[in-house]
Amino acid sequence: MTRASLNDLPLRDDLRGRQPYGAxxxxxxxxxxxxxxxxxxPESVALAIVEAVAAQVRTLNRYPDREFTALREKLAKYLNAGLDDEHRLTADNIWAANGSNEVLQQIVQAFGGHDRTALGFVPSYSMHPIISQGISTRWMAVDRDADFQVDREDAVRAVTELQPDVVFLCTPNNPSGTALDLATIEAIYDVAPGIVIVDEAYAEFSRSGTRSALTLLPGRERLIVSRTMSKAFSLAGARVGYLAADPAVTDAIRLVRLPYHLSALTQAAAGAALDHSDELLxxxxxxxxxxxxxxxxxxxxxxxxxxxxxxxxxxxxxxxxxxxxxxxxxxxxxxxxxxxxxxxxxxxxxxxxxxxxxxxxxxxxxxxxx
Missing domain, CATH: 3.90.1150.10 (Aspartate Aminotransferase, domain 1)
Known part of the structure; x- marks a missing residue:
């Protein structure tokens, strides 16, 4: 049987010539x-995860909790451990999906799309443009400086001029590892007309004194902080990512999420891991x-x-x-x-x-x- 090529298929024109993400x-x-x-x-945590997953197996004939409420509550509790009372989160502030890439994809589905634009400061995480372009969102890139930092004045000028619907800020940045200061994030948010995503996939590894954008959420309904359990939690194979934002953001994502997108097994595994976060971290x-x-x-x-x-x-x-x-x-x-x-x-x-x-x-x- 002859194998077809992409050129033999009616692929979208804007996807032709592109390469899939991969390492x-x-x-x-x-x-x-x-x-x-x-x-x-760790063995003790692995056993707890196995027990939690096993408890769900007999009811796999039923759909999972569409709102994954218990998991959202545990994620809020985990984040609150590093926040003061002024910045405390509830389950309404939390959303989760199959890895932070799916979280980012759902955000762009809700706030990007045809005739809309996304902007990032490069070099940065290569999935940001892939996700944006895959949802027909025009990608715009602004270069970082020679030390891979984002100059605040240059960033404000670029966002003011280009007026993107979605801004990606990766901190700590991948691949450079450099972090953004909160004043720069605030300045970009103040001039951005749309959503500002702060991708904090590596936040748990930050050096002492590096502050999370979670503290900027109150009063900023267009600001989203995304996280993952892949890195610090040793759960790359489980595919669990999440975000914290104003509850209106999670309402918007409900408009585009697939039904029951987070399986009962994933919810159980992630919940058990959060119950043992001290050991995993x-x-x-x-x-x-x-x-x-x-x-x-x-x-x-x-x-x-x-x-x-x-x-x-x-x-x-x-x-x-x-x-x-x-x-x-x-x-x-x-x-x-x-x-x-x-x-x-x-x-x-x-x-x-x-x-x-x-x-x-x-x-x-x-x-x-x-």
């Missing part, structure tokens, strides 16, 4: 390329320590790491980044070529994984860490 999925000893949490789910500090170790060690090799509030480090100064990437892979170490000339990105792993990366990179670049 290499290779069976190597050290995988540090997609910002996963290197620590497995127990390795965050260890990963932050390895991240800081990478930042401190890389200058010895003559390359430049960027300060990071995430669980990964972007580093530049490589004359041939792809060759370095390939030579690491030849040693069984997979990191990410993010397409920025002279730069590569590596996520922090266990102490052993981080050591393997640093030792190999030192050999490749002609210097061993002291």
């Amino acid at each position: 290499p999925q290779l069976d190597v000893n050290v995988r540090l390329n997609v910002n996963e949490n290197s620590y497995a789910v 127990g390795n965050v500090e260890a990963l932050k320590a390895q991240r800081d170790r990478i930042v401190q060690t890389l200058p010895r090799f003559g390359v430049r790491p960027f300060p990071s509030d995430s669980n990964f480090v972007l580093f530049g100064g490589l004359s041939d980044a792809h060759t370095v990437w390939q030579r690491l892979l030849d040693r069984g170490i997979l990191i990410r070529d993010v397409g920025i000339p002279g730069h590569l990105r590596v996520n922090a792993g266990t102490e052993a994984e981080t050591s393997a990366f640093l030792d190999a990179l030192g050999e490749i670049l002609g210097e061993t860490p002291q």
Whole structure:
């Protein structure tokens, strides 16, 4: 049977020539390329999740709670642990979906679309334009500065001039790891005519003193903060993402969400994980320590790491980044070529994984860490 190509199908014109999102999925000893949490789910938490999921199996003939109320309540409780009374959230402020990408997709479905625009500050998370364009929302990109920071005055000027319907702000930013200060987010929100999304997928890895945009939500009904359980919670395989916003935002998303989009099994697994959040987050500090170790060690090799509030480090100064990437892979170490000339990105792993990366990179670049 002859296999058809995309050109044989009546594909939308604006999708022709595009490439799907993807990163290499290779069976190597050290995988540090997609910002996963290197620590497995602890045995005690795994058992609790299994029990919670098992309790739902006998009733899978019924649809799940369409409003996933119990999960929203637990997510609000989790976020409130880091907020003062003035900024406390309720279940009405929370929405969840199958990974933060689906959360972002639902937002753009509700507030983007044909004849509407989305803006991001690049380089940043590559799914932001993919999601926008997949919903026929015209993508507009504004360059970050040489240090991958967003200049406040330049950002305000761009948003004022372009008047986007949706603004994406990624903090900590992927792939650079750099965080936005709240004053910049406020300034952008004040001139934006539409929705402002603050993508905080890596918020739990932020350095001391880095504040969350959750504190900006009161009185800002067009501001949305998205989060994920994939990274800090070690639940990348469970696909659970969520947002916090004014209740009117969740009402808007109900207009576009698919019926019963969050399965009973997903709700049960995520709820059990939140019941054991202290245990699941127990390795965050260890990963932050390895991240800081990478930042401190890389200058010895003559390359430049960027300060990071995430669980990964972007580093530049490589004359041939792809060759370095390939030579690491030849040693069984997979990191990410993010397409920025002279730069590569590596996520922090266990102490052993981080050591393997640093030792190999030192050999490749002609210097061993002291």
